[in-house]
Amino acid sequence: MGEKRESSDVVEEVEVVMDTPVRTKTTQISVSTTKFEESPVFNFLNSLSPIKQTKSLHISQTINSLNFTSIPSIFTSPHVATLKEFRSLRRHQLGDPSKPDFSSDDVTKDDNTNRRADAGLDVENKENIIAESPIDESSDPPYECSRSLNYNYGSPNFSQMTPCGLRTKLESDGSSGALVLTVQEGRDSMFQDTKVGMEGSSRMDQNQEGDGCEWDTFISDTRELLNFDSPNDAEALTKVVDHETRFYPLKSNDMENSQVIVGPSGQHCESNNPEDQFIQPGDGSELNEFTANPDISGVSSQSINAIDGGPIDSSIRKTVSNLYRGMRRRCLDFEQSGARKKLLSESSNSDSLILPQSDGIFELSAARKKHLLEKSNSDSSLLPQSDGNCMSIDKQPIPAKFRNESPRCVLPGIGLHLNALAATSKDYKVVKNESSASGKQLVIAPGSASNHHLLNSSQDSLRRAIDVAQSDRQIVLFDNGRSIQEDGGNVLDYMATEELNQTSPKKKRRRSDSGEAEGCKRCNCKKSKCLKLYCECFAAGLYCSEPCSCIECFNTPSHEDTVLATRKQIESRNPLAFAPKVIRTSDQTLSEAGDDSSKTPASARHKRGCNCKKSGCLKKYCECYQSGVGCSINCRCEGCKNAFGRKDGSEIELEEVDATPRSVIDGTRQRSLIQVDTDKSLDYVNPATPAPFGRPTHHLQFLSKNKPPRSTFLPGGSSSAVYPSQGFTRPDFLPTPSKVDNNFGLLQEEDIPMVLQTNGSPISGIKSLSPNGKRVSPPHTARETSPSQRSSRKLLLDSIPSFPSLTSKNDVGVSSSEPESVPFAELH
DNA sequence: GAGTTTGAAACT
DNA sequence: CAGTTTCAAACTC
Numbered sequence: 145m146g147e148k149r150e151s152s153d154v155v156e157e158v159e160v161v162m163d164t165p166v167r168t169k170t171t172q173i174s175v176s177t178t179k180f181e182e183s184p185v186f187n188f189l190n191s192l193s194p195i196k197q198t199k200s201l202h203i204s205q206t207i208n209s210l211n212f213t214s215i216p217s218i219f220t221s222p223h224v225a226t227l228k229e230f231r232s233l234r235r236h237q238l239g240d241p242s243k244p245d246f247s248s249d250d251v252t253k254d255d256n257t258n259r260r261a262d263a264g265l266d267v268e269n270k271e272n273i274i275a276e277s278p279i280d281e282s283s284d285p286p287y288e289c290s291r292s293l294n295y296n297y298g299s300p301n302f303s304q305m306t307p308c309g310l311r312t313k314l315e316s317d318g319s320s321g322a323l324v325l326t327v328q329e330g331r332d333s334m335f336q337d338t339k340v341g342m343e344g345s346s347r348m349d350q351n352q353e354g355d356g357c358e359w360d361t362f363i364s365d366t367r368e369l370l371n372f373d374s375p376n377d378a379e380a381l382t383k384v385v386d387h388e389t390r391f392y393p394l395k396s397n398d399m400e401n402s403q404v405i406v407g408p409s410g411q412h413c414e415s416n417n418p419e420d421q422f423i424q425p426g427d428g429s430e431l432n433e434f435t436a437n438p439d440i441s442g443v444s445s446q447s448i449n450a451i452d453g454g455p456i457d458s459s460i461r462k463t464v465s466n467l468y469r470g471m472r473r474r475c476l477d478f479e480q481s482g483a484r485k486k487l488l489s490e491s492s493n494s495d496s497l498i499l500p501q502s503d504g505i506f507e508l509s510a511a512r513k514k515h516l517l518e519k520s521n522s523d524s525s526l527l528p529q530s531d532g533n534c535m536s537i538d539k540q541p542i543p544a545k546f547r548n549e550s551p552r553c554v555l556p557g558i559g560l561h562l563n564a565l566a567a568t569s570k571d572y573k574v575v576k577n578e579s580s581a582s583g584k585q586l587v588i589a590p591g592s593a594s595n596h597h598l599l600n601s602s603q604d605s606l607r608r609a610i611d612v613a614q615s616d617r618q619i620v621l622f623d624n625g626r627s628i629q630e631d632g633g634n635v636l637d638y639m640a641t642e643e644l645n646q647t648s649p650k651k652k653r654r655r656s657d658s659g660e661a662e663g664c665k666r667c668n669c670k671k672s673k674c675l676k677l678y679c680e681c682f683a684a685g686l687y688c689s690e691p692c693s694c695i696e697c698f699n700t701p702s703h704e705d706t707v708l709a710t711r712k713q714i715e716s717r718n719p720l721a722f723a724p725k726v727i728r729t730s731d732q733t734l735s736e737a738g739d740d741s742s743k744t745p746a747s748a749r750h751k752r753g754c755n756c757k758k759s760g761c762l763k764k765y766c767e768c769y770q771s772g773v774g775c776s777i778n779c780r781c782e783g784c785k786n787a788f789g790r791k792d793g794s795e796i797e798l799e800e801v802d803a804t805p806r807s808v809i810d811g812t813r814q815r816s817l818i819q820v821d822t823d824k825s826l827d828y829v830n831p832a833t834p835a836p837f838g839r840p841t842h843h844l845q846f847l848s849k850n851k852p853p854r855s856t857f858l859p860g861g862s863s864s865a866v867y868p869s870q871g872f873t874r875p876d877f878l879p880t881p882s883k884v885d886n887n888f889g890l891l892q893e894e895d896i897p898m899v900l901q902t903n904g905s906p907i908s909g910i911k912s913l914s915p916n917g918k919r920v921s922p923p924h925t926a927r928e929t930s931p932s933q934r935s936s937r938k939l940l941l942d943s944i945p946s947f948p949s950l951t952s953k954n955d956v957g958v959s960s961s962e963p964e965s966v967p968f969a970e971l972h
Numbered sequence: 973g974a975g976t977t978t979g980a981a982a983c984t
Numbered sequence: 985c986a987g988t989t990t991c992a993a994a995c996t997c
Contacts, residue, residue, distance in 0.1 A: 671990080671991065672981095676991080683981095721981095759977090765977080767979085
């Protein structure tokens, strides 16, 4: 019953959201060029505009009712991602409601095949996007849809989708490329402060105009697929979505969440922030984005629903479905969503919408980048990002707290997500090492303008990317042809990765080989059938994807039941099995906790600790080391020499540690040190994102040089650490340190609910200062200034089952209404 | 690419 | 809980 109601609510919210985005865009668009105005889409949007505000308000209210108020941005992004997928899924299924397995249909038969197919689709999409000049679009309706979808997905996937093509554009025409990037970013970030280039927008407009038919078609298609007039429909949709994207069936709650998120995004557009007003007058870019990306945060889809469209071509649907499939893996777009959330929060005034970024987001993005890299290498266009999946998969683990009363808040699959993140951290590490080796500083800072300053990379491409990121944050095109769309931070990370790759081809190759580098897990399981924690994909809550080399893989959507059952079984054995292995401690937390862990340099710690006997915790055999965190009292390692922090708590001078590759250490430091300036500029950059985009990350150059006394880094374990890149010192008053680290996939303690920290939870002990320090930047940079951020962080932690419930503490006070999904919730 | 090493996961 | 086995990643050659 509850679900039904929720579903209905969801529908409403969705509509609202849709309206909101539209409205915002419309408004902005009005300013835009005449071309845009002329477009039917534009008119349509305008017509919608009047409603928006009310709806937006409605959304806010709804959210409030849900108690999302303090929900961290983190949720947002996931939600957004979910929503996207949801939409896509809906299309598929809706196309064939009768086929519950639609998602699996394609997938089921042969996951591998599907994956491939997806990849192929992605490729096509990429090509389309790139090649298709906005003007050309009229030609192929199906393509159009594809494109639209791509754009929507684009946010996270976008880079994947168009690495080559985009890059090409950039090279040929920097401005155009930038535009393109911008557009996508908007999709991804849902209107984050992305600034759309006039040209790009114009192009889009043209496309849309030319494709007016397509647009209509798309809309109609969407409607068909998305008809959710009834709550029931919504549920159905959710199921569908679940089927494809998540191991565990999503609940109506999830949908709501997604929708909610969307709403915020829409609001985001409206935000007063100057920066938020990404849409430049006359750009029309937003409109373009919007129109181009009906998928965007479902808003588009909703709006589409409103509009009636003709029947959709089956081929189109297929295309779309394929695209969606490709997206399966990537569920988490937190980054963007985070930014959006921020914006929303600002615009809406309701804290509920604001979702502090989740570390996961960043990590995901990083993973994505990695994944993209691999993909680019392999040419597989699949978007499968662990990100998305991670979130989705774990949905259950998410404590009710996060959810608050409304399931919406729930961060599906957080636990898994976290794991994934942890895995991501690995990649991250790699980056560190490489980066350090290269002497370049990895800039994690998302889109902050300052970031580029930090980068030392000699590569022009990187700089270019950075510049782009700064301005747009979204997609960075690398010389190598790879593109990353994500927030600047991600971009930076990606760049760093690239540097690393370049620096050490071997590593790069390795990463790509392993597949983890991308953040997208790759496994090579031969006997476990990918149904055991041995399988990284499974452990991360992800389905195996094309890049995997597993044999007899059951970790596929087609074996969803098996996967779920296995997961449950494993969880029954160890409720924390899918919880993040590494928990990051925030500066604040550290100071508060004052645990032994705080003694250690690393800000993060492995939850269970390692048991290394021979590796001295200096190789990736060691999970702690692999995660870039120091060993803790939880470790049972022998002869610990973990460069990130020894078990005994003794700090290890990075320089001193011979065993540790300097590069690694440096990288670690950088990471740890890197903080996003929550400062204004940064905020703007990362508006909502926790880190993803704009989070300005400042790279601490000095780190590589001389490691400042630990105290310097994490004095009191606080994020107060200096922000090297800018040479700023983080103001004490800053509520939260940047969370750039998210990329690492580690949970920051900040993220960790206060309760957890204080509690005896294993995590609580973790407070270390981390050399890893990774980026402390709060994902919520923009928001960071606001208290809400913390709450969001807390939400993240909630995902961790083992921890005490956040509800008691969290400002967010998110209580999940769904006990089911969260086994761990009970713990709370 | 094959083989070895390693430590987590799984099992007893 | 401890010991053993299994497994797959990390690593080496």
